[in-house]
Amino acid sequence: MSVQLYNTMSRSIETFVPAKEDEVGLYTCGPTVYNYAHIGNLRTFLFEDTLKRVLLQSGFTVNHVMNITDVGHLTGDGDDGEDKLQRMAKEQQQSVWDIADFYTTAFFADFDALNMIRPTIVCKATDHIEQMIDLIKRLEERGHTYTSGGNVYFSIDSIDDYGKLARLDLEGMQNASREDVEVDDHKRNPKDFVLWFTRSKHGDQEMMWPSPWGRGFPGWHIECSAMSMHYLGESFDIHCGGIDAIPVHHTNEIAQSEAATGKEWVKYWLHGEFLLDDTGKMSKSKGEFLTLALLKKHGFEPLDYRYLVLGAHYRSQLRFSFQSLKMAQSARRRIGEAVRSMVNGGAQRTTISSDAALAYRDDFLTHIQHDLNTPQALAVLWSVVKDGTLGADERYTLVLYFDQALGLRLDAIEADEEIPADIMALFDERNRAKAAKDWEKSDALRSELAQKGYVVKDGQSGSSIEKKM
Ligand SMILES: [Zn+2]
Structure with a gap:
């Protein structure tokens, strides 16, 4: 090709x-x-x-x-x-x-x-x-x-x-x-x-x-x-x-x-092409301008911005808003979580050989090699992430292959570490407080865990804890 x-x-x-x-x-x-x-x-x-x-x-x-x-x-x-x-x-x-x-x-x-x-x-x-x-x-x-x-x-x-x-x-x-x-x-x-x-x-x-x-x-x-x-x-x-x-x-x-x-x-x-803001072409002469540091202050990672940019073709104008950046952030996190669960499940790099996987690879290359069509290339990445019929190793290998062009650092995602005992002890204590309807204590423990880099998620079937991405 x-x-x-x-x-x-x-x-x-x-x-x-x-x-x-x-x-x-x-x-x-x-x-x-x-x-x-x-x-x-x-x-x-x-x-x-x-x-x-x-x-x-x-x-x-x-x-x-x-x-x-x-x-x-x-x-x-x-x-x-x-x-x-x-x-x-x-x-x-x-x-x-x-x-x-x-x-x-x-x-x-x-x-x-x-x-x-x-x-x-x-x-x-x-x-x-x-x-x-x-x-x-x-x-x-x-x-x-x-x-x-x-x-x-x-x-x-x-x-x-x-x-x-x-x-x-x-x-x-x-x-x-x-x-x-x-x-x-x-x-x-x-x-x-x-x-x-x-x-x-x-x-x-x-x-x-x-x-x-x-x-x-x-x-x-x-x-x-x-x-x-x-x-x-x-x-x-x-x-x-x-x-x-x-x-x-x-x-x-x-x-x-x-x-x-x-x-x-x-x-x-x-x-x-240009990135536009509400007033037109973004420029430094128009007072405060948007920098990567400012996006970080608003709670975004630099790669959220990369994902946003990949979502538009380079020859199209792109209008920036914090709302669209938020959407890019959540999409990137979902991809990251999907890759993490592949890694947690022990997925390994392999040689692509099934017809379905080869078809995905060709599809991706057709788009990305045709004047860098990144929006379509991202769509192929999503199809692969969602396709449960592909073997885990092939799926993981395709994602990493696509990321050579997309640059979202998906290859750096590692398996979840075991949660340390002191964190688990805090988590158990928080669960007991929650069961006793001691909301103040339960919220305080949740904040303490967040400060230590762990997120508590409350679901219908109980609470879970994971390391922040
Ligand atoms: Zn020059």
Whole structure:
């Protein structure tokens, strides 16, 4: 079976064929480390993690490179704002390097909590200034740049296919009113973009490096081109990001990369849709934003959010609400309980061989390999969990196999431990209090058990006790 992916460049689903037979070169735009990631950002990383897991499950080796943007990402897309890290450093009265370190660590804590597989290479922009300068020099030699007002610009009129990914209507744009955008008078074409800044309109820039064009710092777009080519070669297989990267960031990455090499840069472009909140697209500029830490405060586990995200296709918008997260939480817990009872019953990994089990596996792969259809893949997981006619070992093995793509950590679920004697003594005491209708004592003992990590459940046939999941 083969993997089918929707390529934004062709606007169609294509069969994925990597340039090297079994090894995939994958570049995903990483975080700009000036603040915590909000859960809308994390949705994009989760889609990329699912892509990677599906490629691995399908037998490919994946060479995954992700950057850390720690310089040059301005608050405005048109080179018109302030460096995001620099602004935060001023606000928090810290060094910009400390800001970068702090939020990089926070980002990977979220990354791990969501059970995402770490990239093969994580590269910081500030560690690759040399590669960026080299790339700008190449562009200069080929006549694609000009210097104006101290900055080095890429001239989009020096190439004939600018905007091909976004299918930009350049003439229509030039005629449209641009009153809403701060115009940089130094640009020959308003769509030209900065490769190297030597001046900042917003005062001192802490991060500066010497260059042939003067002391300065790189533009945001050049870093992804320079680092991806450094680690993956001048042409590679897949580049991903959120759909908001299409019209400017990825458009400019393509323009400068292909102008520098004269070759097609990336074969498959994949983009994840937005997470919406009540007011529309989730963003950090709208006051308090939703982070994984905030979800935890509301009593959710990071994997509840992963389950919620898997329930929608990555190319569909997803509207976030605590109600839908609650539903995801209860669904994930039910799957966890089903897996725990399989483990309690002694289920073992085996080789899938029955026709029914093989049919389930094919069904799952058909969905997940068809442009990562996670909602349908989850439906197959549920069918298997509920199907009592399958053998216990095959059922357990299928669930773990599906989880290679879904990443819900079902393989970490262990059998119930025997409940320690002191806990059982408290539980017995609580049962006696309950039988004597001493509700106060019975409730107090229930709370004490909860504090020790055990849940008492009262059913029609009496009470039971189990360890919290
Ligand atoms: Zn990028």
